[in-house]
Amino acid sequence: MGSIKNNIIHDHIYLSNSEKEKSCNKLSDTPPRKIRKKCDIETEEDREEYFRRRTLNNASCRVSRIHRRxxxxxxxxxxxxxxxxxxxLKLKNLILSQVINQLKDHLRTLVSNENKPN
Structure with missing residues (x-):
């Protein structure tokens, strides 16, 4: 029986929170204005917001260009x-190839000299 009472109180706490949230959400029923272009400016607040966003965007672009460069x-x-x-490395490869070819030639002459009948 005690657990049922706790559940009721627990549900009541969440219920009151959701009611508070609903009342807070009702305060601002109007969606925020979308100011995307200069022609969307209607009030001084719009102008300030537009130029604040433009300034931030310009700074961000400047930093991005610096990083890209x-x-x-x-x-x-x-x-x-x-x-x-x-x-x-190409020069080193060429030198090593020449050394290998010289060693091969030297080895061939040694082998051919040994195989010659005396």
């Missing part, structure tokens, strides 16, 4: 470094 500069720097490294 920085990222591009880093990529260009890495590209130059990798091209330089690629050139060095």
């Amino acid at each position: 920085t990222k591009l500069d880093i990529m260009i720097t890495k590209c130059v470094e990798y091209e330089d490294l690629n050139g060095k």
Whole structure:
């Protein structure tokens, strides 16, 4: 029996909260105005909100452009470094190929000298 009473009180608490929420929501039945273009401005508050949003957007765009340029500069720097490294590795590969060919030639001459009848 006690648990039924607790459930009733518990339900009553949630019921009162939802009623409070409903009354708070009724205070602002009108949806906020959408100011997307300069021509949507009707009041001074609209003007302030529009220019506040434009200022924030301009600052955000400026930061975005700075980050994009920085990222591009880093990529260009890495590209130059990798091209330089690629050139060095190609040169090293060429040198190693020449050394291998010289060693093969030397080995062939040694083998052919051993196989020659005396």
